[in-house]
Amino acid sequence: MEEDGIPNHLQISMIRKLTKNDWQEWREIRLEALKKSPDSFLSSFEEEAKTSDNTWAEQLENSIKFGYFINAKIVGCCGLSVEKATKISHTGTLWGMYVKNEARAGGVGLALVNFTKNYAKKSQVKHLYLGCNAENHNAVKLYKKCGFKVYGTRPDYTKIGSKFYDDLLMMCEL
Ligand SMILES: CC(C)(COP(=O)(O)OP(=O)(O)OC[C@H]1O[C@@H](n2cnc3c(N)ncnc32)[C@H](O)[C@@H]1OP(=O)(O)O)[C@@H](O)C(=O)NCCC(=O)NCCS
Numbered sequence: 001m002e003e004d005g006i007p008n009h010l011q012i013s014m015i016r017k018l019t020k021n022d023w024q025e026w027r028e029i030r031l032e033a034l035k036k037s038p039d040s041f042l043s044s045f046e047e048e049a050k051t052s053d054n055t056w057a058e059q060l061e062n063s064i065k066f067g068y069f070i071n072a073k074i075v076g077c078c079g080l081s082v083e084k085a086t087k088i089s090h091t092g093t094l095w096g097m098y099v100k101n102e103a104r105a106g107g108v109g110l111a112l113v114n115f116t117k118n119y120a121k122k123s124q125v126k127h128l129y130l131g132c133n134a135e136n137h138n139a140v141k142l143y144k145k146c147g148f149k150v151y152g153t154r155p156d157y158t159k160i161g162s163k164f165y166d167d168l169l170m171m172c173e174l
Contacts, residue, residue, distance in 0.1 A: 011071055015115045018065045018077075023057040025074040026065065033077075033098035039133055039160055041096070065096070066115060068108050075103035078112045082123050092125040097139065109139075113146040121174040128174055133158065134166035148172040 018026055034045035059065070068076035076099040082092040094116050099108045120128050132139050134153065148170040157167035 006071060013068070013070050015066055015068050015111060017119075018060050018067050020057040020060045022067065022074075023053070023060055025067065026060055026077070027051070027053075027056045029067075029074050029077050029098065029100070030096070032100070033096070036101070037098065039158075039165065040098070040136055040139065042131075042158060064119070066112060066119070068099070068103075068112055070103065075100045076108040076112050078116055080116050080120055082120065082125055090124060090126040092120045092123070092128050094120075094128055094130045109142050110146065113142065117146065117172065117174060126174055128172045130170050131157075131167045132170060134168045140168060140170075143170050143172075146172065 031045060031049060034041055034043060034048055038044065064080040064082070066078055066080070067074045077096065078094060078098070079096040080092055080094055083089055094113065097109065097112060099112070117128060128148075130143065130148065131154070132143060134140075140150075149172070150168050151171050152169040154167040154169065156164035158165045
């Protein structure tokens with residue numbers, strides 16, 4: 001994957017937790033994700049496009065989101081929420097996974113899931129969950145490759161336009 005004419009061997013790639021200073025990049029990639037892959041997320045572009053600048057920054061202060069950067073430009077993201085209540089504090093949820101079209105099929109998604117798993121494990125998470133549109137075969141394949149197993153289905157969980165989609169419940173033991 002060559003970016004800006006910079007040969008692959010000179011590109012700098014990194015994954016890091018986003019901070020409030022990244023709010024413009026976070027807004028850009030999140031809104032692109034919702035617009036270009038409406039079937040992949042529970043939220044919609046129309047809903048989140050109304051979010052104020054302050055709220056985008058606050059979201060990064062108050063939750064865990066990761067960005068995959070190539071030459072300082074964000075090309076992929078995903079979120080992790082860890083439950084606070086004591087009885088379920090060993091559980092977390094991976095959500096909001098998205099890789100820009102031009103960066104796909106190069107291992108970015110795989111790296112983001114594995115990074116999230118490691119971060120979650122260090123945060124004492126034992127069971128990492130996620131939900132995925134049952135028709136999103138590429139994502140299901142990615143998650144299975146990273147050790148997630150399907151443990152249930154929520155029938156007709158999302159309705160997009162007039163079409164209903166099943167949602168697969170997946171879990172990975174860390
Ligand atoms: C799903 C998505 C995150 C994959 O990102 P990616 O960076 O292209 O994935 P990777 O290159 O790391 O691929 C890792 C594995 O995922 C699976 N996979 C990903 N894209 C695939 C495709 N187009 N066809 C088949 N398998 C695919 C494969 O198992 C692949 O491993 P392999 O190449 O050894 O077969 C990306 O396509 C995307 O952002 N899609 C739109 C948003 C979305 O669906 N998000 C998930 C919400 S639950």
